Amino acid sequence: MRTISNFCSLFTVILFLFSCEKEGAQIDLQTGNFPAAALSASGTTIVLTPDKENQTAISFQWLAAEFGGQPVISYVLQLGTIADTANNWATARSINIDAGKTKYDFIVKDLNNLLNSMNVPANMANKIAVRIRANVNQYNGAASTIAPAFSNTLTQQITSYALDLYVPGDYQGWSPGTAPKLAAVPGKPGLYEGYVNMPGAGQHYFKYTNAPDWDHTNYGDGGNGTFNTDGNAAGLSVPDGGFYYLTANLNTNSWTATKVVWGILGDASPGNWDTDTEMSYNEAQQVWSVTANMKKNGSFKFRANKAWTLDFGLDANGKLHYANNPFLGYTDGLNNLSVPDDGNYTLILDLHIAGNYTYTLQKN
Incomplete structure (x- = not known):
């Protein structure tokens, strides 16, 4: 009996010591705080x-x-x-x-x-x-x-300084460093727009990047016209080759791609205000152009896809400015374009530098 009693006493002591050790290991957490001016x-x-x-x-x-x-x-x-x-x-x-x-x-x-x-x-x-x-x-x-x-x-x-969005894709070898860019829209943070030519028939894939490399933020397909910034996301795409007006809205993570063909319309042009005179795209020079007989007593505008959806007028400084644009809205008070004399002209529309769109009139 003495042996059993001694064993029970020893077990009680060990249990007590073990309980004390466990209790001592507990952390009494309190409401957290930082020192002043941490x-x-x-x-x-x-x-x-x-x-x-x-x-x-x-x-x-x-x-x-x-x-x-x-x-x-x-x-x-x-x-x-x-x-x-x-x-x-x-x-x-x-x-x-x-x-x-x-x-x-x-x-x-x-x-x-x-x-x-x-x-x-x-x-x-x-x-x-x-x-x-x-x-x-x-x-x-x-x-x-x-x-x-x-x-x-x-x-x-x-x-901060404004970022451009680069548009690398299969049409140019997936090289951000040599890709065309979309430009930030002045006064509208998070909005970007520009034009990219994707030659060749069939579907084309591309992405937006906010630097001329793959080491920063890449914008891939999020479905239903949205972005996904997961680097493994699939590319954005267009159904066929052509000249596209691309937009990006980083506020809503959304994007658009509209295939466009440019022309001129107005009473200074061959088709008056009834029929668009189409322009042709020169891939080597990256410009749209048309040669046409123009009239001094009249005016015209550049517009895309024979519709008053995307078109240019002139601002007070004589610079091209969107009149109608579904992404940026309507701008009132713009002037039409005109030629100084009657005659045959080559009209050139240059949209290859995002946000810096220009035109020239060359009398032949």
Whole structure:
């Protein structure tokens, strides 16, 4: 009996010690918080320029958050507009920070890409709010029941530069570095448009990229006229070769491709206002042209597909400007074009540089 009694006593002691060890290993988590002014930055006014795209634009660093004990904490750097902060940062951009790091360096091109994705106007100073979110990580990856903690918020003045969208595809060897581009629409952040010729019969595939390489954001097919920024997404496509008007709306992740044939129409032209005089596309020179007998006492416009859907007039500075455009809307108050004298003219319409459309009148 003494042996049994001694064994029970020993078991009780071991159980007690084991219980104490387990209890001592528990972490008493508390509501998280950062020290005052935990987040700081290397500057407050930043002007981004493409010639310095691989240089550091700004560095953020922060003091560690406290949740009690020693839980595993992960950090997320958040950037948003002032409107975001009033909407609980609902559309702010988030960057996951590597474990153990309390500093993040933004290089110019990455920060510029992020600001463009936020659709803030380029080439002007914008107020950008920045904060750090601290999360307690569950050992099994499940969502934590501990509420995140947030640092102080910094307000930075950042000027970004506009991005072009490159259009690599099978029609030119899938080479972003040599691809034509869509240009940002002035005054309409997130909107891009331009013209691309895709020669050859049959379906053509292409993508949009926001840099002349595959190392940044690539826009592939998301279905139903939308983008997908997954690098493995299928290409966008058109059903047949030809000259296309392409658009991209990064606000809605949508795009369009409209095959166009250009012509002239007006009482200065052979067909008056009734019949379009079609132009021909010269692939080598990348221009549309037509030779026709024109009249001084009259005017004309360039229009696509024999319809008042996509056409050009002249603005107050004598530059081509869209009158009708389903992507950009209608512009009132534009002038028609005209020729200085009666005679035979070669009219040339050059649309190959996105956003910089020109025409010439050559009297023969």
